[in-house]
Amino acid sequence: xxxFRLSATSPGSGIRSTLRNARVVGSDGSxxxxxxxxxxxxxIRPAGSTAQEGELTELDGRxxxxxxxxxxxxxxxxxxxxxxxxxxxxxxxxxxxxxxxGYVAAxxxxxxxxxILVGSGFRDALWPDxxxxxxxxxxxxxxxxxxxxxxxxxxxxxxxxxxxxxHAGHPTGLLREEDAFAVSQxxxxxxxxxxxxxxxxxxxxxxxxxxxVVDFEMAWNLEVWKRRAQAGATALRVRFGIYPGxxxxxxxxxxxxxxxxxxxxxxVEVGSLKVITDGSLNTxxxxxxxxxxxxxxxxxxxxxxxxPEAELTExxxxxxxxxxxxxxxxxxxxxxxxxxxxFAATGATGSIEHAQLLRDTxxxxxxxxxxxxxxxxxxxxxxxxxxxxxxPGRTRRAFVLRALLDHGATIALGSDAPVAPLDPWVAISAxxxxxxxxxxxxxxxxSIGVAEALAATTRTPNEAVxxxxxxDLAIVDRNPLTSTPEELRRMPVAATILNxxxxxxxx
Numbered sequence: 001x002x003x004f005r006l007s008a009t010s011p012g013s014g015i016r017s018t019l020r021n022a023r024v025v026g027s028d029g030s031x032x033x034x035x036x037x038x039x040x041x042x043x044i045r046p047a048g049s050t051a052q053e054g055e056l057t058e059l060d061g062r063x064x065x066x067x068x069x070x071x072x073x074x075x076x077x078x079x080x081x082x083x084x085x086x087x088x089x090x091x092x093x094x095x096x097x098x099x100x101x102g103y104v105a106a107x108x109x110x111x112x113x114x115x116i117l118v119g120s121g122f123r124d125a126l127w128p129d130x131x132x133x134x135x136x137x138x139x140x141x142x143x144x145x146x147x148x149x150x151x152x153x154x155x156x157x158x159x160x161x162x163x164x165x166x167h168a169g170h171p172t173g174l175l176r177e178e179d180a181f182a183v184s185q186x187x188x189x190x191x192x193x194x195x196x197x198x199x200x201x202x203x204x205x206x207x208x209x210x211x212x213v214v215d216f217e218m219a220w221n222l223e224v225w226k227r228r229a230q231a232g233a234t235a236l237r238v239r240f241g242i243y244p245g246x247x248x249x250x251x252x253x254x255x256x257x258x259x260x261x262x263x264x265x266x267x268v269e270v271g272s273l274k275v276i277t278d279g280s281l282n283t284x285x286x287x288x289x290x291x292x293x294x295x296x297x298x299x300x301x302x303x304x305x306x307x308p309e310a311e312l313t314e315x316x317x318x319x320x321x322x323x324x325x326x327x328x329x330x331x332x333x334x335x336x337x338x339x340x341x342x343f344a345a346t347g348a349t350g351s352i353e354h355a356q357l358l359r360d361t362x363x364x365x366x367x368x369x370x371x372x373x374x375x376x377x378x379x380x381x382x383x384x385x386x387x388x389x390x391x392p393g394r395t396r397r398a399f400v401l402r403a404l405l406d407h408g409a410t411i412a413l414g415s416d417a418p419v420a421p422l423d424p425w426v427a428i429s430a431x432x433x434x435x436x437x438x439x440x441x442x443x444x445x446x447s448i449g450v451a452e453a454l455a456a457t458t459r460t461p462n463e464a465v466x467x468x469x470x471x472d473l474a475i476v477d478r479n480p481l482t483s484t485p486e487e488l489r490r491m492p493v494a495a496t497i498l499n500x501x502x503x504x505x506x507x
Contacts, residue, residue: 067211256323433485
């Protein structure tokens with residue numbers, strides 16, 4: 001991966017400052033002064049040995065570590081979800097409709113008749129009841145309502161919305177995969193309004209120690225992030241994905257992985273070709289060796305392969321020839337095996353995104369092929385019950401972080417936000433503790449150490465707080481290496497530094 005090129009126009013460049021009385025995570029805990037100049041760490045000296053040089057910030061023994069990355073987000077969707085009806089507390093179709101009913105009633109006096117009301121965050125895999133379109137229509141008062149599933153792979157529309165999006169007559173209103181993606185993308189929103197929400201989202205991420213994200217929003221992200229950076233959105237580094245529909249455009253414009261986009265303050269970088277090859281667990285469309293209960297004999301009994309093998313290989317060949325790495329979405333075990341086959345056939349570099357269910361024989365192939373396993377540990381906490389129901393007898397092969405590391409693979413942690421919170425400490429906690437909500441750890445044999453989780457949550461696994469490194473730092477009140485999983489989940493972040501300047505501080 002090409003390193004970020006920092007120039008005199010980079011935010012923070014030219015500032016000289018000192019972080020006094022710091023402790024570096026992974027060190028012996030001795031106090032140090034960290035001197036920052038021109039967006040880099042210029043020196044690290046024993047605490048108290050440094051005369052005031054430029055701006056001085058007293059850390060009072062707080063812990064400093066490399067700034068954190070979320071290696072898989074859908075950034076605009078996070079910004080949008082923050083302004084939509086939150087359905088994450090629902091646990092049935094009836095409870096969803098109860099929330100929607102109150103939302104619609106409250107919205108009626110203030111929204112225009114042609115506005116679309118949107119909610120997000122439901123999970124229907126474990127609903128005890130069925131999705132009833134007639135009941136949905138009754139509580140909608142004639143308004144168009146679109147509900148987006150937590151996994152982003154399904155939507156639930158009432159009849160008015162179904163008619164608008166070309167699905168009139170659908171029996172339940174539940175649409176999946178490509179139909180669902182088309183609805184989500186077709187909702188529309190004012191770019192400048194969403195950009196403002198995105199800045200709020202970036203500020204919230206910075207408040208959790210985040211300095212960078214890998215954005216897989218389904219859009220031509222080059223223009224989106226260039227516009228945002230030029231408008232002053234400089235709280236995060238961004239590496240953006242390119243979808244197959246834009247591959248020709250990217251190759252024509254000679255975009256290559258690692259390039260820094262001009263006029264973005266050195267913060268926006270070209271990422272990988274992103275290809276979605278199967279669905280998701282909750283939607284029962286992850287492509288698996290075994291069929292889903294109750295679907296035997298149906299064409300989608302094993303889930304859905306959304307990109308045929310030959311097409312995937314050709315996309316990856318073209319991307320590789322043009323200088324783009326590949327990020328391949330694969331959740332089911334059969335989808336993961338096919339994705340690994342495609343990496344082997346093309347010699348492509350990059351990652352498999354999610355890698356949730358793996359054949360035993362495929363675990364070692366990640367390291368053999370040099371493919372990063374880009375995983376989201378909090379999904380294991382969200383989906384453990386769904387996995388036990390939908391992947392019975394196979395969950396020992398789900399979210400196998402320990403096995404991947406033991407076989408020499410590189411892992412990268414993320415959230416898939418808004419599917420899980422854009423908060424690396426949540427992912428770290430789940431990876432280490434394999435538990436949440438006071439439940440017993442789920443397959444604790446697959447837990448990893450705190451140091452391993454932290455390494456997987458930085459820009460590259462070898463990031464360090466050291467002289468000569470870019471000054472992208474997180475400052476926390478507690479030593480992560482001695483914290484419990486629950487303490488990690490709630491880690492107090494005192495400050496975040498990007499390119500030598502504070503993007504968040506409560507010091």
